Amino acid sequence: MTTVTDNQTDWQQLAPGVEVLLRPDSSNEIVALIVFTPFGSAVESARDAGTVTMAGRLLLRGSKKHSNAELAELIDGMGISLSCDVNDDYANIHVITTSDTLSESVELLSEVFFQPAFEPEEIEKERQSTLAAIRRHEDDLFSLTLQRYYQELYPNHGYGLPNIGTKESVGEITRENLIGSHEELTAGPFKIVAVGHFDETELKELLLRHFVPNVRQESVDDNLAVPSPVAAAPHRVTFQRESEQAYLVMGYPALKPSDPDYMAARFLNSLLGDGMSSRLFTALREEKGLAYATGSSYSANLLAGQMFGYIGTKPESLDTAREGMLAEFQRIKSEPVPEDEFIRTRNYLVGKFLIDHQTNYRRAFYLGHFDMMGLGWRMDNRYPDLISAVTPQQVQEAARKILTEPVIVELVPKKW
Amino acid sequence: MHRFKLDNGLQVLIKPVGNKVVTLDVWVNTGSANEAGRINGISHFLEHMLFKGTPTYGPGDLDKVIMNVGGVWNAGTSKDFTHYYVTVGSAYFETALGCLSDMIQNSLIDSAEFDSEKMVILEEYRRKQDNPYGLLYDELYEAVFAQGPYQLSVLGSFESISNLKRDDMYDYYRRYYTADNMVFVVVGDVNPAECEAAIRKAFAGLPGRVAPLEDAPTKTAFGKPGIRRVQKDVNENYVGMAFPAPGIDKQDEVLAMDLALTILGDGRSSRLFRALKEEKRLVNTVSAGYATHRHPGMAYMLATLSEDRVDEVVSEATALFREMVTRPPTDAEMAKARRGIRNGMLFGMETNTGQSSTIGYYYTITGGTDFLDTYLDRLNALQVDDIVKVADKYFSHDPVTIVVEPKSAVTEGAA
Numbered sequence: 001m002t003t004v005t006d007n008q009t010d011w012q013q014l015a016p017g018v019e020v021l022l023r024p025d026s027s028n029e030i031v032a033l034i035v036f037t038p039f040g041s042a043v044e045s046a047r048d049a050g051t052v053t054m055a056g057r058l059l060l061r062g063s064k065k066h067s068n069a070e071l072a073e074l075i076d077g078m079g080i081s082l083s084c085d086v087n088d089d090y091a092n093i094h095v096i097t098t099s100d101t102l103s104e105s106v107e108l109l110s111e112v113f114f115q116p117a118f119e120p121e122e123i124e125k126e127r128q129s130t131l132a133a134i135r136r137h138e139d140d141l142f143s144l145t146l147q148r149y150y151q152e153l154y155p156n157h158g159y160g161l162p163n164i165g166t167k168e169s170v171g172e173i174t175r176e177n178l179i180g181s182h183e184e185l186t187a188g189p190f191k192i193v194a195v196g197h198f199d200e201t202e203l204k205e206l207l208l209r210h211f212v213p214n215v216r217q218e219s220v221d222d223n224l225a226v227p228s229p230v231a232a233a234p235h236r237v238t239f240q241r242e243s244e245q246a247y248l249v250m251g252y253p254a255l256k257p258s259d260p261d262y263m264a265a266r267f268l269n270s271l272l273g274d275g276m277s278s279r280l281f282t283a284l285r286e287e288k289g290l291a292y293a294t295g296s297s298y299s300a301n302l303l304a305g306q307m308f309g310y311i312g313t314k315p316e317s318l319d320t321a322r323e324g325m326l327a328e329f330q331r332i333k334s335e336p337v338p339e340d341e342f343i344r345t346r347n348y349l350v351g352k353f354l355i356d357h358q359t360n361y362r363r364a365f366y367l368g369h370f371d372m373m374g375l376g377w378r379m380d381n382r383y384p385d386l387i388s389a390v391t392p393q394q395v396q397e398a399a400r401k402i403l404t405e406p407v408i409v410e411l412v413p414k415k416w
Numbered sequence: 417m418h419r420f421k422l423d424n425g426l427q428v429l430i431k432p433v434g435n436k437v438v439t440l441d442v443w444v445n446t447g448s449a450n451e452a453g454r455i456n457g458i459s460h461f462l463e464h465m466l467f468k469g470t471p472t473y474g475p476g477d478l479d480k481v482i483m484n485v486g487g488v489w490n491a492g493t494s495k496d497f498t499h500y501y502v503t504v505g506s507a508y509f510e511t512a513l514g515c516l517s518d519m520i521q522n523s524l525i526d527s528a529e530f531d532s533e534k535m536v537i538l539e540e541y542r543r544k545q546d547n548p549y550g551l552l553y554d555e556l557y558e559a560v561f562a563q564g565p566y567q568l569s570v571l572g573s574f575e576s577i578s579n580l581k582r583d584d585m586y587d588y589y590r591r592y593y594t595a596d597n598m599v600f601v602v603v604g605d606v607n608p609a610e611c612e613a614a615i616r617k618a619f620a621g622l623p624g625r626v627a628p629l630e631d632a633p634t635k636t637a638f639g640k641p642g643i644r645r646v647q648k649d650v651n652e653n654y655v656g657m658a659f660p661a662p663g664i665d666k667q668d669e670v671l672a673m674d675l676a677l678t679i680l681g682d683g684r685s686s687r688l689f690r691a692l693k694e695e696k697r698l699v700n701t702v703s704a705g706y707a708t709h710r711h712p713g714m715a716y717m718l719a720t721l722s723e724d725r726v727d728e729v730v731s732e733a734t735a736l737f738r739e740m741v742t743r744p745p746t747d748a749e750m751a752k753a754r755r756g757i758r759n760g761m762l763f764g765m766e767t768n769t770g771q772s773s774t775i776g777y778y779y780t781i782t783g784g785t786d787f788l789d790t791y792l793d794r795l796n797a798l799q800v801d802d803i804v805k806v807a808d809k810y811f812s813h814d815p816v817t818i819v820v821e822p823k824s825a826v827t828e829g830a831a
Contacts, residue, residue, distance in 0.1 A: 289535030351486015
């Protein structure tokens with residue numbers, strides 16, 4: 001792990017619409033290169049959910065130069081990892097490679113990103129794969145409950161829809177839809193972050209040779225405007241599956257990254273449900289023995305955040321679990337946070353963040369992710385200090401702001 | 417790598433890495449393979465109990481100490497081992513060492529905590545039953561091994577967990593958590609000499625001699641081939657198909673098996689993926705793997721499919737496994753598999769925990785570092801004929817298959 005400092009190089013413009021942030025590091029022979037593009041699945045509606053993700057997955061199913069099988073051979077032959085991830089607010093295509101195959105990797109990434117074939121036969125294969133993945137996703141009962149929670153919290157918005165799409169929407173995606181999504185994915189502007197064993201000049205030359213010539217020079221429309229999501233009124237939904245456990249997700253709209261209290265909100269989540277000393281873990285698992293898995297999670301999208309607590313427990317304990325979770329959410333609003341707990345949470349948040357910087361991919365990801373969230377890459381340096389500057393009062397204020405009336409989703413066993 | 421052994425027999429391996437963090441990883445040479453049915457699940461349950469207090473630290477206090485220095489820690493139990501690992505900023509090495517050495521040597525296994533944690537373990541069991549992959553793995557192991565160290569589930573059955581007694585656990589703890597039955601791996605930004613001094617002091621009092629239970633299973637017998645179906649409220653068919661495979665005492669075969677399974681089922685260009693998914697479109701996902709154990713283990717294929725075409729998949733997959741003999745790997749396949757394994761290790765060992773896990777795992781099942789140190793060289797020296805031989809020896813068996821299938825797929829009278 002290398003600590004970056006603010007005097008490191010900033011974004012450099014490689015060409016119109018293409019900026020690079022390069023962090024050479026020869027402590028191992030791995031190179032992680034991520035191309036961030038500001039187009040995600042938040043633009044989708046219930047009708048076309050999953051289109052952007054499917055377009056991303058099809059990038060590896062054949063280009064204008066290589067068939068699906070040939071691409072698979074090239075990727076496996078080099079032993080590299082190459083894939084496209086679509087999030088709500090942005091997408092990235094990345095490669096993790098070694099320095100001896102960096103040139104070929106950059107060339108291949110550029111080829112699949114800009115010149116996918118979208119062959120009809122491959123589209124149908126990918127459609128069947130995606131439909132199967134949706135069915136498997138529904139077999140994972142916690143994931144199923146969580147997805148239902150997102151839908152309940154942000155109905156009628158891309159943030160509430162699964163990135164992978166739904167059975168109904170995926171069945172309707174056409175080649176034209178996919179090509180349209182691909183045009184948006186490749187409209188840029190692009191932010192490219194690379195960390196690892198490379199020579200800066202050589203990598204820039206590689207990108208100039210393979211990536212930049214593919215970038216469309218004509219001006220493109222701004223990315224489709226995504227309206228801010230409107231959170232649903234507090235409510236509780238119960239649905240059934242055959243299962244051993246009941247699954248509960250209880251959550252709230254929360255603060256987006258640009259909110260001045262965002263760091264306090266992250267702190268709040270950590271205190272409540274991140275790690276083995278957090279309140280939900282201690283109260284619901286260690287003291288009451290209600291669950292193996294319980295905690296909380298915070299996700300911050302550009303236009304809205306959300307925070308939820310979760311637990312899986314035997315059905316007869318569901319009421320106790322729900323009440324226990326609500327009690328913890330109430331307690332933090334009314335009781336001052338003890339100093340030792342506050343300091344411990346702060347140290348854990350900062351330490352965990354630093355420990356998560358051990359791989360070149362994670363280092364590159366953080367730099368680009370913060371930038372895509374509108375916080376700038378320097379947030380990667382400032383994050384520990386900003387977390388350390390949060391006060392107990394700010395955490396409590398964030399709690400009062402966020403932990404109002406929840407949206408609750410519960411999966412209960414059919415026979416219960 | 418800096419290595420030394422304490423007088424009590426504790427082996428220590430220190431790998432300096434200049435990245436400002438350090439991982440401490442204690443590997444205990446015991447897991448569910450050491451359990452008789454009456455105590456099935458005790459290794460895993462004990463792993464939980466080690467976080468529940470010592471004479472110095474009350475329940476939950478160890479977690480607080482580690483969090484307070486910005487550390488993350490966890491533990492894992494498998495068939496052959498249990499390990500406890502913590503990663504902290506290197507300045508907090510001694511704090512982490514203090515917690516880890518105390519929990520390894522002085523855990524109380526308090527009766528009240530035991531009863532409370534049993535409820536947590538039972539919730540973990542229920543959660544696993546809800547997960548089709550969790551269910552598949554347990555059923556597969558149980559079917560592949562008619563008897564032997566790997567037949568039983570790491571988590572235990574609902575009944576065995578419910579019946580576990582605190583005193584049996586304490587006895588198990590004292591029998592197996594001994595200096596000669598562990599390896600301690602440190603990877604990180606530390607001074608080896610200072611690190612050694614601290615470790616010698618921290619573990620000096622650890623008793624030396626392991627005293628295995630007399631009824632721990634030893635002899636392996638493979639189960640009856642065929643397809644067994646388990647019905648569940650799922651949408652997809654989850655298939656696990658397994659052949660017998662060598663244990664780590666046959667190292668050349670293990671290496672050949674690693675290459676064979678990579679060629680068969682690792683990546684989108686692998687034989688299983690190309691044939692079953694892309695060409696015949698029989699499956700939605702497919703991969704192959706090999707659980708490298710101390711004793712004879714299994715080589716397996718995992719697949720998911722939407723329609724009940726399990727018989728066809730098993731037939732086609734079995735043929736592909738056996739084709740490793742009749743259609744030996746090409747030079748290109750050999751090179752690709754070697755590169756894939758090499759890069760997989762490189763990427764996997766980018767974190768300190770990745771390194772300590774790999775070093776600790778192979779040390780635990782082989783008793784040294786030679787296997788890992790020479791792994792890639794030996795892999796590169798393998799010839800096509802070595803792959804053919806191992807494939808012929810193990811894939812000529814008829815496989816055992818487990819299917820976790822949707823309830824609606826059940827036909828009257830099906831098992």
